[in-house]
Amino acid sequence: MGLMIRKQLPQPDRAEIRVEAVLQALGEPVRLQIVRALADTPEGIACGEIELQVTPSTRAHHLRTLREAGVLTTHTEGTRRISSLRREDLDALYPGLLTGVLSAAQ
Amino acid sequence: MGLMIRKQLPQPDRAEIRVEAVLQALGEPVRLQIVRALADTPEGIACGEIELQVTPSTRAHHLRTLREAGVLTTHTEGTRRISSLRREDLDALYPGLLTGVLSAAQ
């Protein structure tokens, strides 16, 4: 077992986040499912552990979309990539949005 | 001047509104612009009076999308169609969502 290197994947600064991109990212069923899963696990979750009906490459595509929109942050932990919601940033930018979305009946 | 007939255009019941449809509807720049305009005029506004850089037919397309998603309601007033935000329904379903979206810097 070696030293665990944690590296954060590129993502927009809080000031660069655009509401259109966030809404568009959240408006896709698979991505909304990912967001809901992340909301349930504040400590973060590995890509492959989220239950989804899509292939790994589609998974990666959606995670990238969410990351580039500023919805989630991802860091590496060995070979795994742990993602978690950018709740603080989103709440600061759009207070109530995330709560409202997550309160929706599934 | 004859009798003014007010007829409401078909729209989903509150229980039929799906959050994915709402988010997807809000995630398009022109439609978000429409929603912002509606938020500024609670009494409702006619389609043609919203300042947009698109043709009438594109306007109609976006208004239909927003109506079918449950974001706005439209009724006729003579030849004009007045639209307004379904704020009560949206606040009840997703408390905070609309506020959060509208609080975003433009």
Add this chain to the structure above:
DNA sequence: TTCGTAGTACGATCTTCATCGAACTACTCG
């Protein structure tokens, strides 16, 4: 009824994007 206005519906076009398989990178373990 005829004209003008507000807005919609339809069909076409062009772009965006969700999806996948295959090839690839990065890391861990033995």
Add this chain to the structure above:
DNA sequence: CGAGTAGTTCGATGAAGATCGTACTACGAA
């Protein structure tokens, strides 16, 4: 090192959708 695992990237494909012009409907005014 080599094998295995986690995940990404690339290119292709097919579907969804944003846009427009044209033709149409509905209503009001003269």
